[in-house]
Amino acid sequence: MSEPILTLSDVTVAFDALKAVDGVSLTVPRGQRRAIIGPNGAGKTTLFNAIAGAHPPTSGKVMFNGNDVSELPPHRRARLGISRTFQITNLFPTLSVQDNMMLALRGLKPKKFSLFGAPDPDEAEAARIGSALKAARIAERADVIVKEMSYGEQRQLEIAIALVTTPTMLLLDEPAAGLSPSERSMIAEVIRSLDPAITVILIEHDMDLALGLVDHVTCMFEGRVLVEEPPEGIRRNAKVQEVYLGKPRHA
Amino acid sequence: MTPASKSRILGMTARGATTAAAILIVAALLPLGLSSYQVGLATEILIFGILAMSIDILAGFAGRTSLGHGAIFGVSTYVVVYMTSQAEMSPWLALLLGIAAATVVAAVFALLAVRTSGVYFLLLTLALGMIIWGVCLRWTQVTGGENGMRGDVRPAILVGQSAFYWAVLACAAVVSYAMWRFVCSPFGLTLRGIRDSESRMRSLGYNVPLHLFIGFSVSGVFAGIAGALYAMFNNFVSPSTVALAQSVEGVLMMIAGGVGTLFGAFVGAAAIIVLENIVSSYTQRWLMVLGITFVLIMIFAPEGIIGKLRAIFSRKAKAP
Amino acid sequence: MDRRQFLKTSTAAVAAMGAGTAPWRAAQAQATPIKIGLLAPLTGVVASGGKEMVEGVQFYLDQVKNEMGGRKVELVIEDDASNPDTALQKARRLVEQGNCHMLIGNLLANTGLAVANYVKGTGTPYFIPIIAADDLTQRARIKNVIRVAGYTASAFTHPFGDWCLKQGYKRIATISQDYTFGHEQCGGLAQVFTEGGGTIVQQFWHPLNTADFSPYLGQLAELKVDAIFAMETGADSTRLIQQYASFGLKEKTPLLMAMNGTDQSVIRTIGPECEGIVAAAHFAEGSDVPTTAKFEKEYEAKYGKIPSLYGFSMYSGMMWIDAALKKIDGKVEDRETFIETVLKTELDNSPLGKAVKFDDYGNPIYDVYIRKVVKRADSKFWNVPIETYPNVSQFWKYDPATYLKQPPYSRTFQGIKKA
Numbered sequence: 004m005s006e007p008i009l010t011l012s013d014v015t016v017a018f019d020a021l022k023a024v025d026g027v028s029l030t031v032p033r034g035q036r037r038a039i040i041g042p043n044g045a046g047k048t049t050l051f052n053a054i055a056g057a058h059p060p061t062s063g064k065v066m067f068n069g070n071d072v073s074e075l076p077p078h079r080r081a082r083l084g085i086s087r088t089f090q091i092t093n094l095f096p097t098l099s100v101q102d103n104m105m106l107a108l109r110g111l112k113p114k115k116f117s118l119f120g121a122p123d124p125d126e127a128e129a130a131r132i133g134s135a136l137k138a139a140r141i142a143e144r145a146d147v148i149v150k151e152m153s154y155g156e157q158r159q160l161e162i163a164i165a166l167v168t169t170p171t172m173l174l175l176d177e178p179a180a181g182l183s184p185s186e187r188s189m190i191a192e193v194i195r196s197l198d199p200a201i202t203v204i205l206i207e208h209d210m211d212l213a214l215g216l217v218d219h220v221t222c223m224f225e226g227r228v229l230v231e232e233p234p235e236g237i238r239r240n241a242k243v244q245e246v247y248l249g250k251p252r253h254a
Numbered sequence: 255m256t257p258a259s260k261s262r263i264l265g266m267t268a269r270g271a272t273t274a275a276a277i278l279i280v281a282a283l284l285p286l287g288l289s290s291y292q293v294g295l296a297t298e299i300l301i302f303g304i305l306a307m308s309i310d311i312l313a314g315f316a317g318r319t320s321l322g323h324g325a326i327f328g329v330s331t332y333v334v335v336y337m338t339s340q341a342e343m344s345p346w347l348a349l350l351l352g353i354a355a356a357t358v359v360a361a362v363f364a365l366l367a368v369r370t371s372g373v374y375f376l377l378l379t380l381a382l383g384m385i386i387w388g389v390c391l392r393w394t395q396v397t398g399g400e401n402g403m404r405g406d407v408r409p410a411i412l413v414g415q416s417a418f419y420w421a422v423l424a425c426a427a428v429v430s431y432a433m434w435r436f437v438c439s440p441f442g443l444t445l446r447g448i449r450d451s452e453s454r455m456r457s458l459g460y461n462v463p464l465h466l467f468i469g470f471s472v473s474g475v476f477a478g479i480a481g482a483l484y485a486m487f488n489n490f491v492s493p494s495t496v497a498l499a500q501s502v503e504g505v506l507m508m509i510a511g512g513v514g515t516l517f518g519a520f521v522g523a524a525a526i527i528v529l530e531n532i533v534s535s536y537t538q539r540w541l542m543v544l545g546i547t548f549v550l551i552m553i554f555a556p557e558g559i560i561g562k563l564r565a566i567f568s569r570k571a572k573a574p
Numbered sequence: 575m576d577r578r579q580f581l582k583t584s585t586a587a588v589a590a591m592g593a594g595t596a597p598w599r600a601a602q603a604q605a606t607p608i609k610i611g612l613l614a615p616l617t618g619v620v621a622s623g624g625k626e627m628v629e630g631v632q633f634y635l636d637q638v639k640n641e642m643g644g645r646k647v648e649l650v651i652e653d654d655a656s657n658p659d660t661a662l663q664k665a666r667r668l669v670e671q672g673n674c675h676m677l678i679g680n681l682l683a684n685t686g687l688a689v690a691n692y693v694k695g696t697g698t699p700y701f702i703p704i705i706a707a708d709d710l711t712q713r714a715r716i717k718n719v720i721r722v723a724g725y726t727a728s729a730f731t732h733p734f735g736d737w738c739l740k741q742g743y744k745r746i747a748t749i750s751q752d753y754t755f756g757h758e759q760c761g762g763l764a765q766v767f768t769e770g771g772g773t774i775v776q777q778f779w780h781p782l783n784t785a786d787f788s789p790y791l792g793q794l795a796e797l798k799v800d801a802i803f804a805m806e807t808g809a810d811s812t813r814l815i816q817q818y819a820s821f822g823l824k825e826k827t828p829l830l831m832a833m834n835g836t837d838q839s840v841i842r843t844i845g846p847e848c849e850g851i852v853a854a855a856h857f858a859e860g861s862d863v864p865t866t867a868k869f870e871k872e873y874e875a876k877y878g879k880i881p882s883l884y885g886f887s888m889y890s891g892m893m894w895i896d897a898a899l900k901k902i903d904g905k906v907e908d909r910e911t912f913i914e915t916v917l918k919t920e921l922d923n924s925p926l927g928k929a930v931k932f933d934d935y936g937n938p939i940y941d942v943y944i945r946k947v948v949k950r951a952d953s954k955f956w957n958v959p960i961e962t963y964p965n966v967s968q969f970w971k972y973d974p975a976t977y978l979k980q981p982p983y984s985r986t987f988q989g990i991k992k993a
Contacts, residue, residue: 106458
């Protein structure tokens with residue numbers, strides 16, 4: 004196993020009395036594909052927010068690539084190479100795909116303050132936008148206005164936006180939620196063919212989709228890590244079956 | 255990217271540049287065919303067009319409609335009239351000071367308003383504008399109170415109605431070009447991003463309030479230019495120049511022309527000023543007529559005159 | 575050539591061109607009508623006054639069958655919307671588009687000052703029967719802006735201050751709308767009253783459109799003064815008079831007002847609360863001078879209301895212009911002569927009741943009435959003269975040159991003599 008890129012030590016995120024994430028420790032090696040699964044309310048998205056910085060941990064430590072990022076705001080973490088998508092599509096609907104990509108690319112660059120500069124991307128920018136769109140398989144849609152695209156394409160654009168800053172770690176928050184089966188397989192294909200150097204952490208409800216994509220699975224329940232196992236073992240794990248299937252039986 | 259869009263003149267496509275040049279030439283020839291009063295009206299349209307455009311930068315591109323721009327505009331007018339009539343300063347220097355003052359006021363407005371949006375932004379800018387109005391009304395020793403101030407603001411070479419019109423036209427052309435470059439620039443794109451999704455902009459690493467602050471201040475510079483020209487146009491200023499009605503008129507002109515169309519501002523300004531003038535000579539109820547016209551525009555062309563025309567043309571273009 | 579020099583020469587050049595075309599225009603004179611541009615606030619805060627201004631002008635034109643100085647008159651009415659920017663735009667329209675020979679009107683000082691500043695450049699004769707801003711006939715006079723049948727704000731409060739002294743008043747407090755018109759009227763009274771030994775105990779300035787006067791009235795009641803002078807216009811005046819009475823001050827302290835406070839436009843809407851209020855003015859609709867009484871009767875018969883300052887002033891202003899036009903056979907095209915003639919013309923047989931002429935600064939010299947609101951036989955209220963100050967100059971008894979050296983009246987300068 005290669006050296007870890009992400010290490011969480013005893014991370015807790017509390018909203019008043021409620022501990023949404025309660026003492027989570029986990030380690031993700033560089034280049035790994037990792038899924039975080041768990042029933043609703045398990046604390047998956049909150050954990051994402053703690054990693055990406057949208058909601059910094061109340062206590063505990065987040066180490067990324069050798070840096071303690073626990074206290075850093077999201078854009079500082081982004082600069083270090085953490086990139087994420089959102090569970091709820093959050094794009095710029097009246098702008099073109101190209102403009103969406105440009106905004107994503109320039110967020111961390113001084114060029115965003117060019118008040119009277121030419122609008123077009125320079126060569127380096129164009130190349131990065133091109134390759135990100137290609138990786139997300141929407142290269143030919145660059146001039147389309149986002150609100151005119153299908154929902155599946157918008158999810159692909161989410162991934163393209165996350166990729167354009169050439170992150171070292173990509174956090175995907177339910178990338179396939181709400182998609183049709185054919186759109187899901189497209190998303191799966193996009194994720195599978197990502198550059199292997201990129202570490203990918205993914206939250207997904209659809210176990211079949213998630214398990215088919217990753218090397219390792221973390222199952223969360225009530226804010227804590229329940230099980231950590233490779234995908235093959237996870238299906239048979241009694242605890243996992245309990246939290247996923249057991250509850251309704253008692254209800 | 256099509257090859258045609260690559261050959262550009264000052265960043266404009268060939269077609270855009272031709273259209274701009276044609277409009278400019280027609281506008282420049284207007285004084286030859288109009289009475290001096292009509293030239294005066296045309297001058298007013300240009301000045302208010304600049305004001306409406308400065309509002310559109312925020313409303314159409316950053317999604318923030320300001321009801322304080324009349325006050326920013328008027329501060330410039332006040333400073334220019336004061337500096338020429340009371341401080342006996344050269345008009346050119348007074349113009350610069352006026353624009354600078356408007357920019358400072360806009361920056362202060364921005365500091366207070368950038369963290370709000372929607373109706374709160376509207377109300378906050380409205381309240382700030384009212385403060386400026388109150389100061390102009392109350393600070394009698396400096397502003398002349400209710401009666402305002404008068405002076406000979408126009409430099410000697412611009413005393414003639416046509417000469418002044420051409421000067422304003424040149425100014426409007428440069429300012430329009432600058433504003434167009436501004437909204438198309440990488441920075442302008444960030445404003446449009448903020449309009450569409452503030453939360454996404456934040457997560458992409460943008461300091462949203464800072465961008466709005468810069469956008470507001472730049473918009474203030476342009477409103478200040480319009481205000482300084484207005485000082486030269488009227489040689490006079492009173493609290494009604496900074497009153498809420500002024501801000502509202504600017505916003506209405508922008509909306510009538512089409513929010514986010516930028517140059518629609520001139521069409522909106524022309525429509526409202528011409529209508530005001532024609533209707534008011536036929537009926538005392540001209541304000542009502544104006545109101546009804548506005549309601550009709552809102553019902554039948556909510557995207558504004560230019561917005562509507564664009565929609566019609568693009569529909570025709572799509573139809574075989 | 576500096577800017578001022580340029581302005582002078584270019585004005586001279588324009589004037590020369592005008593003179594060159596004058597003979598041709600004179601030949602045309604009899605054929606074409608005289609165009610008069612009337613600017614009045616028909617919308618906005620003072621719209622009711624504006625409508626009475628139009629009535630006053632129409633009333634005069636009806637009487638002379640639309641003919642002045644032997645020529646037909648074409649009246650063009652424009653709404654200044656009670657807004658100086660609009661007033662300026664409409665003035666431009668009347669002069670540049672409508673080719674009006676002269677402008678008359680405006681009600682609010684800021685609209686009048688805006689138009690005055692504009693005609694300073696064009697040279698168009700502009701008559702202001704209502705605009706009372708002191709400096710238009712004092713420190714900032716414009717030759718072609720003439721106050722026919724109008725007045726300077728402080729001209730009537732000077733004698734009023736003197737009258738107060740004669741009543742034996744020692745201590746007076748003032749309350750006024752906080753703007754130049756108020757500062758000027760209060761200043762006139764305060765200066766004469768304090769120089770004669772009186773004391774201005776306190777001055778209250780309130781914003782225009784004050785709904786509730788009780789905070790001010792409460793303080794005024796505590797002051798133990800001999801009289802209270804109030805400078806109010808329009809709805810503020812109505813409210814102050816009503817609240818003054820309901821506060822119980824009417825029985826205790828005499829209320830004196832600037833003449834606009836008890837103008838017909840105000841008191842025709844209120845009842846006995848206004849009875850007994852004293853003001854100083856050049857006109858009292860209840861005067862028994864035959865020309866005044868005749869005008870009042872005819873106006874009331876035609877419009878169903880006692881004439882206000884607005885109707886009366888515009889009517890008299892038109893009459894004054896007509897008197898001048900008769901002398902020059904209606905040749906308004908020769909502006910210089912027209913303006914000179916107006917300034918030299920004495921207005922006789924007007925509702926003012928006595929011949930009136932201009933002083934050297936273009937301000938009319940009136941007999942100033944101290945007038946009191948009394949109930950008429952038909953229980954309407956009107957102003958009746960109780961004392962007259964003959965031939966009052968806008969400079970009162972001061973030497974004009976000395977007077978003009980003092981600053982204009984403002985909130986901070988009220989001419990109050992330190993004891």
